Amino acid sequence: MENNKYLSVKALTKYLKYKFDQDPYLRRVFVTGELSNVKLHSSGHLYFALKDGHSVIRGIMFKSAAGKLTFEPVEGQKVLISGRVSIFENTGQYQIYAEDIQIDGVGQLFxxxxxxxxxxxxxxxxxxxxxxxxxxxxxxxxxxxxxxxxxxxxxxxxxxxxxxxxxxxxxxxxxxxxxxxxxxxxxxxxxxxxxxxxxxxxxxxxxxxxxxxxxxxxxxxxxxxxxxxxxxxxxxxxxxxxxxxxxxxxxxxxxxxxxxxxxFYQDIIQRLKETELQFTRDIMQNIQYKKQLLSGLADYYKFKTPSLLYDQQTERLINLKDKLVSNFNQSFKEHTYGLKHIQSSLNHLSPMPDINVHQNKLSGLYEDLNQSMIQINKNNRRSLLSKIEMLDSLSPTSVLKRGYSYTTKEGQVIKDTVNIKEDDLITSHFHRGNILSKVIEVKNDE
Missing domain, CATH: 3.40.50.10550 (Hypothetical protein af1403; domain 2)
Incomplete structure (x- = not known):
């Protein structure tokens, strides 16, 4: 038996990998599908499976490319993947080596x-x-x-x-x-x-x-x-x-x-009919109940003798009225007695006697004050008249009445001839009237 025509599993896998790697259609592929079994390894590599409704392919994205993703891949995302397809020798499985992953347009919307x-x-x-x-x-x-x-x-x-x-x-x-x-x-x-x-x-x-x-x-x-x-x-x-x-x-x-x-309008009609039936039933039951109640009342013995309805109430009303009058009179007497007692106490404590005494004293003081004021007023009046007479005797007007006069120049009183010169106009003031004069000669009396 010749064994040299048989290949090892490793050799066959390497051959298939070589074929995959040499195929130009597998060096750059564009695949769309749904992510499954997504796992970001501690090394930074991203492992996943890509599936559609019929098939599944395993995939890997190395750390250098995975670090550039702008989103976090999660289970169920529909994505667009570009990369290459090759065989992993250890397992003999073909897989996609992703270089770029983008969320599908509809996936982005979701x-x-x-x-x-x-x-x-x-x-x-x-x-x-x-x-x-x-x-x-x-x-x-x-x-x-x-x-x-x-x-x-x-x-x-x-x-x-x-x-x-x-x-x-x-x-x-x-x-x-x-x-x-x-x-x-x-x-x-x-x-x-x-x-x-x-x-x-x-x-x-x-x-x-x-x-x-x-x-x-x-x-x-x-x-x-x-x-x-x-x-x-x-x-x-x-x-x-x-x-x-x-x-x-x-x-x-x-x-x-x-x-x-x-x-549904038929349901409304049906509910109206049911409501009408229920209302009719309730009204008839109420009428029947009222009839029975009226019949019972009609047979009540007191209604057959109406005086029985109010005899006892009339007697009770009379008793209550008498009791009310008696209680009122008793209460009135008690309050009258108490009021008199209080009045007596108030009279005993009344300040009126002291008020009368002080009132009399106040009247006497008022009379004394009035007399004193009259006397002071008289004294002040005599003093005032005396001072008026004194002032009147010293008044310039009184002096003028006795035949004296005073002279002014330009509104200023002239006390000597120092400030007067010839041709000055001067005014002489008398008790009644004044004279405007022109100076002809000034004599200074030493």
Whole structure:
């Protein structure tokens, strides 16, 4: 038997590795898939598996490349990987050696969605306390959706079938695309001014990209800030968007949103019939009870002899009246006696005698004071007259009356001739009148 034609496992693995490494299509590959079994080793190398719905491939990213990642790889992330494919000799398994890993576009959206969902949840936006009550019998409903969509037609059909009394107002709105976010926000703000009882934000099913407008945080906050209750019905039953967490009520589909927003008129009719029946039954039972009560009262012996109803009460009233009069008289006597006793005590302690004594003394003092004031006034009057006469005798006017006069020059009194010269004008003042003179000659008498 010839053994030289058999290869060892190691030789076969090396050969296959050589083939892999020489294949230009395997030196640079671009693969998309979902991360699984992610493990960052203490050495810094990143180990993982990449899978899709059919296959799995093991992968490794060495420390030099893993240290450049701008995100933390985690289980379930959909990623785009560029690298090379080769065989690991120790295990004989082929694997991808990743040189760069990026989050898939949709994966990035999901990453942002999870961050927004966590932020809004921590701030309490999802709490039941913020949910506005849904009116039981709405009269006006605004639907924000594409006016030509099947979802709107289905909702209108549902409203006509379940509750034809409601008034509907459809705001034609972009439900997907780059401009849909601003359009939905604007229509929510406008709908909130229409004085509606309820707003329904709805669209039919589609891909995750088609529904992504309803995962935008700005749209969710616009729903939260509306004063009007909002029901969301976006996509299919399995689709749950960010606005569903924050709206006042989440419906699995647009049609379900219409069903949840209004009652079924047949149910209302049935409840009215049941209520009418219950009211009729209660009224009849009450009438029967009252009849029995009236019949019993009619047979009551006191009603047959009405005087029995008030005889005892009349006698009791008389007794109470007599007792009241007796108690009043007794109380009056006791209070009169007490009042007299108090009056007697007050008379004994009265200050009137002392007041009368001091009043008489005060009258005497007043008379003495009055006489003293009269005498002082007379004395002061005589002294004043004497001083007036003295002042009058010294008055310049009195001197002038005796024939004297005084002379002034330019308003100044002239006491000697030093300040007078010839041709000066001087004025002589008399008891009555004055004379203006011109100096002809000045003589100085030594």
């Amino acid at each position: 990453e942002q969605l999870e961050r927004d969902k966590k932020e809004l949840s921590e701030k309490g936006y999802f709490d039941q306390a913020h949910k506005k009550p849904i009116p039981e019998y709405p009269e006006n409903i605004v639907m924000i959706s594409s006016a030509t969509s099947a979802a709107v037609r289905d909702m209108i059909t549902t409203f006509k079938r379940r509750y034809p009394l409601v008034k509907l107002h459809v705001l034609n709105t972009l439900m997907q695309g780059s401009e849909s976010k601003d359009d939905v926000i604007g229509q929510l703000s406008y709908a909130d001014t229409l004085d509606a009882d309820l707003i329904i934000l709805a669209r039919g099913g589609g891909s995750i990209e088609d529904l992504w407008t309803f995962n935008e945080k700005a749209v969710a906050l616009a729903v939260f800030n509306t004063k009007t209750p909002v029901i969301t019905g976006v996509g299919h039953e399995t689709d749950t968007t960010l606005v569903d967490y924050i709206s006042d009520l989440r419906a699995p589909t647009p049609t379900a949103a219409a069903e949840l927003s209004v009652p």
